[in-house]
Amino acid sequence: MIAWTGKKTVEGIAYAADVLFLSYLAFKEFLSPARRGRSEVSKAVTRQILLIGVGSLPVIGAMALMLGLIVIIQAGLVLPEVGADAFLAHVIVVTVVRELGPLLTAFIVIWRSGTAIGTELGFMRVDQEIDALEAMGIHVIGLLVMPRMIAAIVSMICLTVYFDLVAVIGGFVVAKVALTIPFAAYLTEIEKALSMTDVLITVIKSGLFGLAIAVICCHHGLSVGSAMTEVPQQATRALLNTVAACLVLDIVVSISVYL
């Protein structure tokens, strides 16, 4: 049991070190772009923003609307019963903007794009496409990992802001059928409840989630060997590890800022 725990701990540390090293290489590539391949890298970043960000808008919008509706209806109906209707805006800011917005957006991006990143890179490895890129003198981190990392960070920040807006405003508009609070008063309360720190932390969390999603999924995709059967295995591991990483990051940021 002790040996098993020790082995798993060492494996965990080695895994975290690999992921952090890949992040470092991708950031290094971003901060000191090589003289080669700038136009191809720009095209790759744009393509990934379209796939990860723009492609997720409908599903994020629908999820945000439904979540906003549920939270606003429940809070709007329960809080007046306990004489706390003045806290509706606070409840929404705390649950939706601070926590659920970034987390649910991250989960949707993981399920939709994270698995796609892991699977695509895995198949590229099996089909020797990555070997071919190396053989052509094309920097694999620069062309495959860094664009996905930048696109995931940018997309996650934009999608979280979009999620929060749709959940807070759209949710209220739909819930208006069941509630009697005036829209203007609701918006004023939200504005009062929402601090600059909330916005900043939401953006930081989203950026960190985007980084974790891209780098962990790229790491697993590139870890595929030569067998086709390794692709779904690595994609599943990528999904689980990314969800865990996002939750850990969320807890760390929330504790360091709000406690």
Next chain:
Amino acid sequence: MSEAAITLDHVSANEGNQVRVDDLSLTVRRGEAVALVGSHTSGKGLTLRLCAGLEAPESGSVRILGVNPAVASEELLDLRQRVGFVFVKPALINSLSVFDNVALPLRYHATLPEAAIQDRVMARLVECGVEDLRDRFPAGLAMGDARLVALARAMAMDAELLLVDEVLFGLDADELVRFRKIVEGYRKQRTLTLVATFSAPTRLFAMMDRLVLIRNGRVVADCPPAEASRVADPMVRDFVIM
């Protein structure tokens, strides 16, 4: 013709935990066409990857076009622009069209303006007889067509050294004739060093200057094609005589 394009000096290399190339020495001169011949497990594929600098040896030294591939990455990237590699699987980028696949190394290394890239790519596609496929994606190509596109991509940067893994794989009789004409055409135009691997006897040996027979990661014979039938080793003759 005398300068070495590739030098493998007492090179050993592993695949997983298994030694696949064992103290192998090989010199290929510039402009030479060399066939590495042997079974699928002989280590010739790994030898070819060593010749491209895609694998690092466990021991021994490798020099490719005068460059040690173990050097700093920037010099290695320059070297790789001078080396074309055709993999067993065509290894075309599935998200790019045939045209964009061939244009990829040119665009990435930004050696030419876009108009010149378009001309160069079309020229390569026409030479390989796959110009009609320019807008198709790799998933929709037959294996032979895909390998000819891979050849066009390998030659897009006007490589000085062309390495082809398992030439016979996926090519039908017509495509093999076309492959031979393409490579001979390139060799007439410029000094092109060719190293290709084979797992079976073929008439393409006639275009080679040397046959290097590899078994268990070691060179067992190295001779011109015409002299191969005189090699005493019966396994060698199995691989050479049609």
